[in-house]
Amino acid sequence: MLIGIVRTIILYLIIVLVLRVMGKRQIGQLQPFELVIILMISELAVIPSQDSGIPLIAGLFPVIMLLLLGLAISELALKSEKARGIICGTPTILINKGQIMEDQLRKLRYNLSDLLEQLRAKNMFNIADVDYAILETNGQLSVIPKSDKRPATPHDLKLQIAGDGMPLALIMDGEIQKKNLEKSGVDIIWLEKEIKKANISNIKQVFFASIDSQQKLYIQKKNAK
Known part of the structure; x- marks a missing residue:
């Protein structure tokens, strides 16, 4: 045994x-x-x-x-x-310029119900809004909406947006993440002051805390038992 x-x-x-x-x-x-x-x-x-x-x-x-x-x-x-x-195959275009490629669907034994389901999973509920749909080699469907159906980006609006950077977790379940603290550019003294400003007396009472590139601190207190 x-x-x-x-x-x-x-x-x-x-x-x-x-x-x-x-x-x-x-x-x-x-x-x-x-x-x-x-x-x-x-x-x-x-x-x-x-x-x-x-x-x-x-x-x-x-x-x-x-x-x-x-x-x-x-x-x-x-x-x-x-x-x-x-070995891996090649991507297959299932919708080309808004036109469903029937021959490709038959070749891949990929029915319309499967296609519509995958489109819904990509938040594309109207097939008329799709410009291209590509079945990747791993079975995932990549969808490119028509130009007038794509969300506007800051580039489209000619806006200059500062990069957010990668938020760093400073405290997880009451434990300080020392490596992330060093990368963040702040020290333990600053962190303790910010914790007290949030009416939390001890770091051990913090469930999660993270800091972004703008030095903004997110804090969530542990639930009281």
């Missing part, structure tokens, strides 16, 4: 490490070959965890081979445009 638990924990940690090495993309962003490799790895990892008669190294060997295969294919797709087209 104990041996099985230890083997399962070891296999779990190794599989997590393997997936980390393969990258940080979500399931919906995986290429078909990446998804197949992950499914095969998960199936192969179950075998040595269930059968203690299989040496752990022997059970991990096919997992490592699949990892190396995935890395090799990824490297090949990165270096060669032709190989990338064969």
Whole structure:
């Protein structure tokens, strides 16, 4: 029993490490070959965890081979445009200048209901407002609205807007994030003063606090128990 638990924990940690090495993309962003490799790895990892008669190294060997295969294919797709087209496929235009491409829908076995559902997910409820819709190789739909249906930007209005920069979390669940505090350009004394201005006596009472590029502090107090 104990041996099985230890083997399962070891296999779990190794599989997590393997997936980390393969990258940080979500399931919906995986290429078909990446998804197949992950499914095969998960199936192969179950075998040595269930059968203690299989040496752990022997059970991990096919997992490592699949990892190396995935890395090799990824490297090949990165270096060669032709190989990338064969391995990952190419994006397909489903709507071209407002016109639905029926032949492409049939070729991909992609029905109108699927197309309308994906458009709604992109906040495009009227197909007449769509200029281009492109089905990416990972199955996601990219949508370009018609020019008169796109939201106005500061550039369109000829406005000069200062960049917001990246907000930094200074306090999380009562703990000061020291690295972010150093990057923010403020010190602990300033932070404590601002906390007191918000009628909070102790940093431990702060659930979350962040600072933006304009030195504006956002503070949320912990809920009283």
